[in-house]
Amino acid sequence: VARQNMLHDNKEIADEWFATIQNADKTKILDKSTLEMARSVMSEEEYDQEFGCSFTAALVGAFYGKLMNAARNENRIGTVPVEADIPVHTFWDLGYSDTTAIWFLQIVGKEFRLIDYYETSGQEIAHYVKHLQSKDYVYGDHYVPHDAAKTSLQTGRSMLETMRNLGFRPQILPREPVLDGINAVRHLLPSCWFDEKRCHRGIDALCNYEKKWDAKNKVFQQKPLHNWASNGADAFRYMAMASRRLSNTRNEVKLDRYGRQINRPSAIMDYDIFGGM
Numbered sequence: 001v002a003r004q005n006m007l008h009d010n011k012e013i014a015d016e017w018f019a020t021i022q023n024a025d026k027t028k029i030l031d032k033s034t035l036e037m038a039r040s041v042m043s044e045e046e047y048d049q050e051f052g053c054s055f056t057a058a059l060v061g062a063f064y065g066k067l068m069n070a071a072r073n074e075n076r077i078g079t080v081p082v083e084a085d086i087p088v089h090t091f092w093d094l095g096y097s098d099t100t101a102i103w104f105l106q107i108v109g110k111e112f113r114l115i116d117y118y119e120t121s122g123q124e125i126a127h128y129v130k131h132l133q134s135k136d137y138v139y140g141d142h143y144v145p146h147d148a149a150k151t152s153l154q155t156g157r158s159m160l161e162t163m164r165n166l167g168f169r170p171q172i173l174p175r176e177p178v179l180d181g182i183n184a185v186r187h188l189l190p191s192c193w194f195d196e197k198r199c200h201r202g203i204d205a206l207c208n209y210e211k212k213w214d215a216k217n218k219v220f221q222q223k224p225l226h227n228w229a230s231n232g233a234d235a236f237r238y239m240a241m242a243s244r245r246l247s248n249t250r251n252e253v254k255l256d257r258y259g260r261q262i263n264r265p266s267a268i269m270d271y272d273i274f275g276g277m
Contacts, residue, residue, distance in 0.1 A: 061210040061211040061213065062207065062208065062209060062210045062211075063182055063185075063186075063209050063210065063211065063224065063233075064185060064186070064189060064206050064207070064209060064233075065207060067186060067189040067190065068189070068203070068206055068207045070189075070190070071189065071190075071192065071193075071194065076192065076193045076194065077193075077194045077196050077203065078194075078195075078196055079195060079196070079197070080113050080114070080115055080193050080194065080195035082106070082115050082137070083106055083108060084138070085138070086106050086107070086108060086138075087106070087138055087139060087140030087141075088104050088105065088106055088115065088116075088135075088137040088138065088139050088140060089104075089105045089106075089107075089139075089140040089141050089142070089143065089239075089246065090102050090103065090104055090105070090132065090139070090141075090142045090143065091103045091105065091143045091235050091236070091238045091239040091242065092128075092142065092143065092144045092145070092148075092170075092235060092238070093145065093231050093232070093234040093235035093238065094144060094145065094147070094148055094159055095121065095231065098121060098231065099119050099120065099121040099228075099231040100119060100120065100121065100123070100128060100231070101117070101118070101119040101202070101205070101231040101232045101234070101235040102117065102118045102119065102128065102132075102235060103116075103117055103199075103202060103232075103235050103236055103239055104116035104117065104118075104135075104137070105239060107246060110191060111191060111192075111193055112188060112191050112192045112193070112243070113192075113193045113195075114192060114193065114194045114195065114199050114202070115195050115198060115199075116135070116137075116195065116198045116199065117198060117199040117200075117201060117202035117203075117232065118131055119201060119202070119231060119232060124162075125159055125162045125163055125166070126162070126166060129163065129166045129167075129168060141170075141171050141246075142163075142168055142169070142170040142171065143170065143171045143172075143173055143238055143239070143242050144159070144160065144163070144170045144171070144172060144173065144238075145172075145173055145175075145234075145238055146172055146173060146174060146175045148160040148163075148170065148172060149172060160172065171242075173238050173241060173242055176241055178223070178224065178237070179222060180241075181237035181238070181240060181241050182224070182237065184237070184240035184241050184243070185233075185236060185237055185240040187240070188239075188240045188243055201232065202232045202235075202236070204229070204232075205228070205229040205230075205231065205232025205233050205236075206229075206232065206233055206236060207229075208227075208228075208229040209224060209229045209230065209232075209233035210224070210225050210227075210229070211223070211224060211225065212224060212225040213225070
């Protein structure tokens with residue numbers, strides 16, 4: 001693997017070396033019974049990594065690993081165009097000392113197109129509002145979690161109030177069980193298309209969002225592990241929970257990058273991910 005990476009990064013050396021990757025099924029070095037025994041004691045993800053030489057195999061314990069692999073195999077991760085006359089909805093997971101993550105979504109027919117993603121930490125809300133305004137997008141709705149309404153002891157204002165003072169009119173999502181949100185994401189992902197370049201960090205977060213490991217009982221718990229991937233995954237979870245509301249929208253108010261209303265007809269989506277047409 002190290003040699004392969006070296007060859008990939010250094011063209012001069014690559015002219016002098018030969019590298020190849022062959023999985024166990026092709027090399028026949030290990031007989032069929034040995035591979036079958038390995039399959040019986042390993043998860044599918046572990047087997048793909050160890051014997052299938054897969055560098056894209058889903059992380060063991062990942063909530064969305066297989067679904068994200070399917071998105072890549074179906075070419076739903078790549079270049080996604082931005083439609084100039086369709087509103088862009090944003091979905092926020094808010095933090096200050098922790099990371100704030102924002103997904104940018106356009107709905108085109110049955111497709112949920114993730115056209116952009118942004119995250120950073122240690123910034124005031126004004127920073128994120130300014131970032132959105134720097135984009136040449138026509139905005140629809142901005143969705144924030146329920147805790148955006150909590151008053152900060154530092155400022156005496158809530159994040160929701162601050163956003164409104166800066167010209168944004170965010171929609172507050174109700175508090176929902178995390179596992180319900182995870183299931184909503186699983187329903188939604190087969191309808192999603194990701195711009196690989198602009199959403200790189202968010203894609204990595206979805207691929208690495210994993211279950212918490214119970215070392216005592218040596219099993220994965222159903223609750224998620226809180227790590228760097230949680231922020232992007234949480235923002236995506238809020239999007240999944242709001243998707244029914246979005247799919248039932250017929251007259252959306254569209255806002256420009258400065259929060260000003262634009263009275264133009266918006267896209268209509270007749271597809272409900274939870275119930276079909």
